[in-house]
Amino acid sequence: MSLEVLGGVYILAAILFVFGLKLMSSPATAVRGNLLSSVGMLIAVVITLLSKEIIDYRYIAGAAILGAVVGAVAARRVAMTGMPEMVALFNGSGGIGSLLVGWAALYSDDRSAFTLITVMISILIGGVTFSGSLVAWAKLSETIGSGAITFGGQRLVNVLILLALVVCSVLIVFNPALTFPLVFVVIALSVLLGVMAVIPIGGADMPVVISLLNSYSGLAACAAGFAINNTILIVAGSLVGAAGLILTNIMCKAMNRSLSNVLFSGFAAPGKAT
Amino acid sequence: MEAVLLAFILMLSVFLGFELIAKVPATLHTPLMSGANAISGITVVGAIIAAGADLGPWSTWLGALAVFFATVNVVGGYMVTDRMLSMFKKKDSDTRGDS
Numbered sequence: 417m418s419l420e421v422l423g424g425v426y427i428l429a430a431i432l433f434v435f436g437l438k439l440m441s442s443p444a445t446a447v448r449g450n451l452l453s454s455v456g457m458l459i460a461v462v463i464t465l466l467s468k469e470i471i472d473y474r475y476i477a478g479a480a481i482l483g484a485v486v487g488a489v490a491a492r493r494v495a496m497t498g499m500p501e502m503v504a505l506f507n508g509s510g511g512i513g514s515l516l517v518g519w520a521a522l523y524s525d526d527r528s529a530f531t532l533i534t535v536m537i538s539i540l541i542g543g544v545t546f547s548g549s550l551v552a553w554a555k556l557s558e559t560i561g562s563g564a565i566t567f568g569g570q571r572l573v574n575v576l577i578l579l580a581l582v583v584c585s586v587l588i589v590f591n592p593a594l595t596f597p598l599v600f601v602v603i604a605l606s607v608l609l610g611v612m613a614v615i616p617i618g619g620a621d622m623p624v625v626i627s628l629l630n631s632y633s634g635l636a637a638c639a640a641g642f643a644i645n646n647t648i649l650i651v652a653g654s655l656v657g658a659a660g661l662i663l664t665n666i667m668c669k670a671m672n673r674s675l676s677n678v679l680f681s682g683f684a685a686p687g688k689a690t
Numbered sequence: 691m692e693a694v695l696l697a698f699i700l701m702l703s704v705f706l707g708f709e710l711i712a713k714v715p716a717t718l719h720t721p722l723m724s725g726a727n728a729i730s731g732i733t734v735v736g737a738i739i740a741a742g743a744d745l746g747p748w749s750t751w752l753g754a755l756a757v758f759f760a761t762v763n764v765v766g767g768y769m770v771t772d773r774m775l776s777m778f779k780k781k782d783s784d785t786r787g788d789s
Contacts, residue, residue: 433729434706434710436725436729437707437710437711437722437725437726437729438710440718440721440722440725441710441711441712441713441714441718441722442714442715442718443715443717443718443778446718446721446722446775446778447772447775447776449725450721450725450728450768450771450772450775451772453725453728453729453768454728454768457728457729457731457732457734457764457768460732460735461734461735461738464735464738464739465738465742469739469742469743470738470739470742470743471742471743471744472741472742472743472744472750473742475741475742475750475751475753475754475757476738476741476742476753476754476757478754479741479754479755479757479758479761480734480738480757480758480761482758482761483757483758483759483760483761483762483765484761484762484765486758486762486766487761487762487763487764487765487766487767487769488765488766488769490762490766490770491765491766491767491769491770491773492769492773494770496773496777499720499724499770499773499774500720502766502770503720503723503724503727503767503770506724506727506728506731506762506763506766506767506770507727507730507763509759509760509762509763509766510727510730510731510733510759510760510763510767512756512759513731513733513734513737513756513757513759513760513763514733514736514756514760516737516740516752516753516755516756516759517733517736517737517740517752517753517756519752520737520740520741520745520748520749520752520753520756521740523745523746523748523749523752524745524749530693623719623720623723626723627719627723630723630726630727630730633727633730634726634729634730636730636733637730637731637732637733637736638700640733640736641736642693642696644736644739644740645692645696646735646736646739647696647699648732648735649732649733649735649736650696650699650700650703651699651703652729652730652732653730653732653733654699654700654703654704654707655703655704655706655707655710655729656707656726656727656729656730656732657704657707658703658704658705658706658707658708659707659708659710659711659722659726660723660726660730661707661708662707662708662711662712663711663714663719663722663723663726666711666714666719667719670716670719
């Protein structure tokens with residue numbers, strides 16, 4: 417199949433995502449919107465499977481069937497009240513997916529600085545989304561205490577983690593020979609950063625946090641798209657990234673709060689936060 | 691040059707995403723979040739390419755693992771959104787029946 421056909425079908429999928437999102441913002445058409453966007457996903461997956469890039473189907477088939485069963489059973493079984501937690505888990509699952517796609521891209525022949533930078537970004541955002549979503553899930557389901565967890569010097573620790581991430585990424589970009597020991601440090605630090613970012617936020621604010629992490633998982637998919645040069649990942653990922661950010665903002669406004677107030681409430685009033 | 695083109699696509703999609711979700715009623719916040727979350731499972735396409743392109747054992751294994759997680763996100767995300775929305779639909783038809 418030619419690249420033009422693949423690109424054309426990707427455009428069709430992107431159109432379906434756009435209309436799906438549009439229809440989902442009105443109650444009367446929301447079901448149809450969800451259906452449209454799932455059809456878009458289906459044709460994007462099918463055309464990718466049929467493209468000439470795919471040589472070996474064995475592992476894909478096994479992993480996809482297993483994933484579909486797990487996802488379907490989880491979505492069917494979850495109680496109506498447990499749905500926000502479930503969305504958090506699914507979101508974390510998408511985040512680690514993007515992290516792994518970025519990681520796998522390191523094993524291709526393309527080691528240009530551009531690819532390495534985008535791989536680092538997809539690992540960073542994917543890792544934060546993954547662990548942040550798991551913490552959000554644990555807080556909502558009260559697996560861990562839902563209160564804000566803060567300790568002295570927490571901000572300093574976060575800044576140090578970020579700094580270490582930047583240093584490792586810069587080292588990898590300027591000296592690709594160091595990629596393999598250092599990429600594991602980047603993965604570990606990204607996952608740690610996600611935990612550190614969500615633990616100081618109280619359980620009642622988790623829906624907003626999940627919405628923000630949802631936006632991140634879109635950005636992670638977008639970064640992975642840059643790393644492997646795939647347009648549908650970039651378009652769908654950035655759509656979700658932007659839509660998620662706006663939605664987060666709308667949710668904050670509905671609670672009469674600002675996003676920074678939600679994200680840093682644990683630091684501002686450690687005594688009051690519950 | 692290609693990087694510039696991709697950056698243009700990124701910029702336009704971001705603006706589109708901002709515009710799409712301008713006004714949305716509060717009851718739809720959670721389903722919309724869940725539906726958008728399912729779309730972010732598009733990373734499954736990247737995972738399929740990594741797993742199937744035969745670039746070596748590591749790429750294949752990481753890709754297969756990514757296919758698994760991203761498929762959970764896609765299938766679970768769309769199904770759970772559909773369940774949330776079907777809840778609304780029932781409520782609507784109930785109220786219509788009453789009046």
